[in-house]
Amino acid sequence: MNSVYKALADPTRRKILELLRDRDLSAGEIAAHFDLAKPTLSGHFAVLKSADLIQADKVGTTITYHLNISVLEEALLPLINTFNLTSPNLLFWREDFDEQ
Numbered sequence: 034m035n036s037v038y039k040a041l042a043d044p045t046r047r048k049i050l051e052l053l054r055d056r057d058l059s060a061g062e063i064a065a066h067f068d069l070a071k072p073t074l075s076g077h078f079a080v081l082k083s084a085d086l087i088q089a090d091k092v093g094t095t096i097t098y099h100l101n102i103s104v105l106e107e108a109l110l111p112l113i114n115t116f117n118l119t120s121p122n123l124l125f126w127r128e129d130f131d132e133q
Contacts, residue, residue: 034107034108036080036083036084036085037084037085037086037104037105037107037108038108039080039084040080040081040083040084040086041086041108043077043080045067045069045077046077046080046081048066048067049063049077049078049081049087049098050081050086050087050100050105052066053087053098053099053100054100057097057098057099057100058097058098059095059096059097059098060074060078060095060096060097060098061095063098078098084104085101085104086100086101086104086105087099087100087101088101
């Protein structure tokens with residue numbers, strides 16, 4: 034679980050997860066949202082993959098990333114429950130993930 038929290042601690046990695054929430058994206062599509070060197074972005078992908086928050090499929094030279102929502106839920110829902118966080122925004126977030 035520590036690797037998940039480490040991955041979530043970085044704003045760039047959180048933005049990558051946010052982008053993948055809507056749909057699967059190629060590495061190039063994700064890179065278009067950042068002003069980062071490719072090796073830097075690859076490092077972020079590696080941390081997210083190590084935490085099992087994303088999965089990658091390679092077809093030819095294209096790598097497509099997918100969000101692993103179950104790992105994200107396993108990390109965040111206990112925190113929400115532990116701290117009894119029930120704001121309307123969090124309830125919306127929880128309901129949205131329950132549908133997936």
